[in-house]
Amino acid sequence: MTLIARLDSRALVRVAGPDARLFLHNLLTQDVEGLGEGELRFGALLSPPGRLLFDLFLWGEGDGVTLDVAADRRDGLIQRLSMYRLRAKVEIAADDRAVFTAWGEGPPAPGFVADPRLPGLGWRGLSAADPTADEPAWRAHELAHGVPGTPDSPPDKDYPIEANFDLLNGIDFAKGCFIGQETTSRMKRRGAIKNRMLPIRFDGPPPAFGAEVLLDGDRRAGEVRGGIDGRAMALLRLDRIDGLLTVDGRPIAVERPGWLLG
Template sequence: MVQSLSYAPLVSRAVIALGGADWRDYLHNLISQNVETLAVDEIRFGALLTPQGKVLYDLFLIGREDGCWLDVAAEHRDVILQRLMIYRLRAKVTIAPDEAEVAVLFGQGEAPGEGWLADPRLPELGWRGYSLPAPLGAAEGDEADYAAFARSLGVPGPADWGIEQTYPIEANFDLLNGIDFKKGCFVGQETTSRMKRRGTVKTRFLPIAFEGEAPAPGAEVLAGDLRAGAVLSGADGLAMASLRLDRIEGADLTVDGRPVRVVRPGWFERALNP
């Protein structure tokens, strides 16, 4: 566990700026997060889904005086821009790439100064900042450090849910403040709301612990002879996995013949059993 605040630029992330008279209504009808109530300098987590309800792209939404920023995966920014343009129709909205640089502060330490925004998913994840220098005294980190830190907290990332592969509830978006179920319609809302309402979520992302190096992504998690899930991203000793909740309870789990155990983060248990 990191014992002091670390600063890491996230070159894997990029920013899109939205503005214009209709930006709020336009975006509110597209993404899983509430945009109507977003305040200036507030950050929220959400996703753009397929019409069938699977995760296309995760995003962080940052309120600005004249619109908002979307913090998205850098490798998909151009595609996201194109998709946003398709949905724009006659709405009075400006959509353009922005040069703001994304960074994170994470670990153990006091809240940083002005401009840093507490991660809306989980307080323990730290803060996100945009074109901000490292605070005095912060250790130098990198994306791998941050990914390992998030994984240690049991929080999945884009490498785990992919594109058009996962329902957001399976990736715990509902437990990490990524879906507003009271906001009304958005793309993919019908499937998402039905899964939540019927309580039919059989699969969740959870960490698994083991000895040695991480199994390859896609390796089967077995409960005896039954498939109980699959490995997602990971590193030595710990990986994220997509797991069948009805098959892991009390079971002896293996991956490639090696024993593994499920790690249930405290936030996960509290969110499921408030």
């Protein structure tokens, strides 16, 4: 059975015009010049120091690109893109269509495209569809696959590699320059990645956002991000995930998806 949910937490921004693809290509972590009609890619807009500002899905549509972004960050994205526009021949505007996602067994509904982050995660679509599930169910599905979402990364806090963008097809390291590229490429090149987001399991409701994860009762191992009953994402030090981990005195278990830690 295929489940479909409308994602009211997401909104769209349309970037159109003769320079649309080149304009975005020079800003985002993803290759935009090669984005085909109807194709979907995952990427981000970073701050100049290389921290994550906006996670994005990019749809190739007509003479431009439609960006799928967190609804509460759409105005900020439009403002940021407008600041970079300068003399580029582009138009940037909100798009009122809704975002849908689908997952489960069987083929997706017409108009849906495979989620580019992880095989088997599901599909996304912009065409109107009849929901058969709600957004919390989709969030639970993402967490079950160990995939972080927008609620797990406040703007300008994390590096994209810490949020696993390099493993979720969110960074094209061969595309050339993008904002924040120097820091991102250096982290990847040196292989000195100390922190990553990992899913954690526990009993009961999720700990508060930012709650400290402790190793053996007294060594800081990271902090909890967004979650649901029984499962959450946490930004953890990779050298401190083996041993007794607790949050607010509660034991937690780190899940290690095969796609993440091989």
